[in-house]
Amino acid sequence: MTTDLPDASDRALYREIVSRGGRMMWHEAMAQAPEATRRLLDFGLLVHHAVDESLTAVSPRTAVGRLGARMRAEGAGLLLRAEETPAALEPLSQAYESAFGRVDRSSLVRHVQDMEQIRHGILQAESEAREEILAAQPGGARPHQFLQQSLELTRNHLAAGIALRTLYQPGALADPPTTAYAADVTDLGERVRVLDEPFTRLLIFDRRTAIIPAAADNTSAAFIEDPTVVASLVTLFERDWARAAIVDWHALAGRPRGTGVPPELTDLLAAGLTQKAIASRLNLSERTVAAHLARLREHHGAETLFQLGWLMREGAR
Template sequence: MTVPALPGAAARALYRELLADGGLFDLAQVSAREPAALAQLRATGLVVELHEGQWGTADPRRAAGLLRAQYREAAVELLLRADEPVRAMDELAQAYDSAALPPPAERSITHVEGLQQIQQRLGDLILESRYEILSMQPGGARPAVHLPRMYTDVEAIRGRGIELRTLYQPGADTDPATVAYAAHATALGARIRILDEPFRRLMVLDRSVVVLAGHASYQVATFVEDPVVVGLVLDQFERDWTRAERVRWDPPPPSTLADLLARGLTQRAIANRLGLSERTVAAQIARLREEYDADTLFQLGWLMRATS
């Protein structure tokens, strides 16, 4: 399904010009003068035919509603097709696995100690990833202190077109903050499921590197590049993924100032949602920012939720 792009600067300028002229116009005359801009206005429903040969400007709110419906329909269609590439490539993947490829120069297993060193190496691997990151995150609800960074990370990863699949344990799907994050991530195209079984924290990057957290402490991690070990971990992940529960990650309805702030809404939008004046909301936020020592509205929301 192909959806029209939003009108560009030239199309917007033409729309304002047509409005200034009374909103009615002759299609042939405008098309001869600005065909590309007019085509955008027609595609997005900002101009419509009133009767034969006579055209007029339409309400942008109605056009936005129609576009929104088309975008949602396209998004649903893409989600339904999300597993097609895996099925289409399965035969080639089997051929690749059975081919006698030359061994890599290094097949290393490296132990890294120290949280900062682990995060540095993991961050480098994520930046180098080209097509896929798989992860298993036990423990249920995500720690509130990590959630703001998780929003930034998932946007950056999906912005590069990287497939992202994650397994959580029960508890993640009942924690409002975790559900809100998962709803945001899945809206970007990430996939998150719940596996009601014990498992170990790990990541697999581009099907070539496995990162295993230490059993006793997060201060130790093992980075595995041996293809045999990586293959075994991948097989286990795919079996777990198949058994895991699909979840519809609907964000919880925001009901408090903290919820709205954590969603990144502006002061004006928050005031509209709460039915208050913008000045009242601004005064409340100023007081709370000082109380929580928050630099941004988003940070304030998460700090408030973490302590509620």
């Protein structure tokens, strides 16, 4: 069953059949417009009579009624399947959790020593993230061979509505590819700061899973899902984030210093409109507005939307 409305070719064929008294031979219609014929039959606007291989036009009002009934019946079936699916997939869920050690989420620290398995575990945690990814990346320049891939991952995460914050150390400021990358991801909506203090490599996904090195040479990692431990690591990250410096990555990359945010958006924010109201007023998605607001927050050093709005209002005076 199709749920697409008839297109121009479908409508033309239907009108022609109606103009002929509502009847056309099957072979003639198939020779003239085979795809339109099939779609009209699927939609219920034509009926095929196998006895004499003819087609009869059906009133659109009747067809819509029948289609609606079929859609409602299929919808009920889909709802039933949605209810039954978790139970049907439970054996597979158990196999997954058994393989990856995720049976008890209340207290779990899993050590991984194989580098390939570590990378796989990180990608797996990234794919399961839905709200936020926090990253502390010590050292200087980021590995250049991975920057383009990381940029695409960042684009996908932000497009999915996942908030991203990353900490670098000052060595990143002296590496042109890293500063260009930071400027690019800042344009997309990620927030990147620099902390001039020693800190440990850390990844936190949705404040539920944390990954830290389990050896000084980073050859092993601990995947942590214990809520208390993860909460403590989030607190450490937030403490470091608050002390970290906001960087004008665009200036370092030799680019204009503008925020890239439409001026009409800043005007609406200064007027006190909410994110949802701004999106409606500018005919933008809330996700797009959220990305613009993240850039503004980073540019002005504002931690909350309220603080950002206050700064916008002060600047407008």
